[in-house]
Amino acid sequence: MKRETIAIHVGYDGDPTTKAVAVPIYQTIAFEFDSAEHGAALFNLDVQGNIYTRIGNPTNTVLEKRVAALEGGVEALSVSSGMAAIHYALVNIAEMGNNIVSLPQLYGATYTLLAHILPKQGIAGRFAASDHPDDVEKLIDENTRAVYCESVGNPAGNVADIEGLAKVAHKHGVPLIVDNTVATPILLRPIEYGADVVVHSMTKFMGGHGTTLGGMIVDSGKFPWREYPEKFYMLNRPEIAYHGVVYVDQYGDAAFVARCRTVCQRNTGSTLAPLNGFLLLQGVETMALRMERHVSNARKVAEYLRSHPMVAWVNYAGFPDSPLYPMAYRYLGSNACSLLTFGVKGGFAAGTKCFDALRLFKRMVNMGDAKSLACHPASTTHRQLTPEEQAKAGVTPEMLRLSVGIEHIDDILDDLGQALEHAKV
Ligand SMILES: Cc1ncc(COP(=O)(O)O)c(C=O)c1O
Incomplete structure (x- = not known):
């Protein structure tokens, strides 16, 4: 099978x-x-x-x-x-x-x-x-x-x-x-x-x-x-x-x-x-379909962010110029996973403004939900670390981590677009 x-x-x-x-x-x-x-x-x-x-x-x-x-x-x-x-x-x-x-x-x-x-x-x-x-x-x-x-x-x-x-x-x-x-x-x-x-x-x-x-x-x-x-x-x-x-x-x-x-x-x-075993079985039954959508939405999100004037950088394993790409391509082919990080231009203030303005994305530290999720590591998961320790862990003040969900891609991109607009002011 x-x-x-x-x-x-x-x-x-x-x-x-x-x-x-x-x-x-x-x-x-x-x-x-x-x-x-x-x-x-x-x-x-x-x-x-x-x-x-x-x-x-x-x-x-x-x-x-x-x-x-x-x-x-x-x-x-x-x-x-x-x-x-x-x-x-x-x-x-x-x-x-x-x-x-x-x-x-x-x-x-x-x-x-x-x-x-x-x-x-x-x-x-x-x-x-x-x-x-x-x-x-x-x-x-x-x-x-x-x-x-x-x-x-x-x-x-x-x-x-x-x-x-x-x-x-x-x-x-x-x-x-x-x-x-x-x-x-x-x-x-x-x-x-x-x-x-x-x-x-x-x-x-x-x-x-x-x-x-x-x-x-x-x-x-x-x-x-x-x-x-x-x-x-x-x-x-x-x-x-x-x-x-x-x-x-x-x-x-x-x-x-x-x-x-x-x-x-x-x-x-x-x-x-x-x-819980029963509930997880319900999830497993549709996992293959969901993963397809997670993967394709993530690619579209990564491409959108990369071309956005308010975005400083995007870390997505599916871009051929990413340092993650050789291993990602070898083990995942073109199906890079739906976790990605990006930096908003304007440092910590711009990162948090963009994060706070999200409407569809849920602000939390989980991943892998059908819903799109966002996390601002510098103010949550990594806030107890010094800036040097954060840098060592790959966390920067302006960085947001996304777990891209399976909603319609237009709604996901609209939400990111309006949140990035808020980061300007
Ligand atoms: C890669 C990875 N392994 C293990 C865990 C721990 O899983 P759980 O929250 O089910 O204990 C997590 C949780 O985020 C994770 O991301």
């Missing part, structure tokens, strides 16, 4: 009891055992089935199968937010004394997790000097447990050299974990380029309506955990936290995500609510 069809059908073929065509919301905590013997078989992992929603729920199972298929993975685990997905994917294989090597620019909370939170638990986040795989390789040592990147960075819009990073990671016997939130599997499938684990904030383009938090961890099934029995002992030796199971024996290719579910999720509980 093609991605458009997978997004609508995989994981659910109608409910055998009720014949419900839409995926039912299984709003239940627990599932009944037929007998003591059946309960024991479920706990022993001798048979498959539902036990307790913290570990798995049939509504969420459909979403997991669908996203795993969309990404070309073997299995997936849904969780309560994108941050929970990233956290679990890392702590599933990294422990005190280990480190994670990352590209330098990341979504803010992921950066904080790696720079400030995991280090307090003895897991160091190491940030490469640039996106180049050679700079990443310099930081890898025997205690590294993963290389981490965003396929398309938020907010910088930089596109990672996934193939190059996968080569470097695999040379040193560690997996590449890729956050594919901004691109979605409609525009880019990191597993095709060597990624071992893909994580998502389902909250953004996947859900697509700005209503529902969720996260996903997709296992490619390709990383050879068995070849590194010491480094990845948690997947190769009996797991004390789960009935002594040896994940690579019991779950084969899906060992990584099985441990995320049965150790991380079972014992710390960042579970996706079944209602």
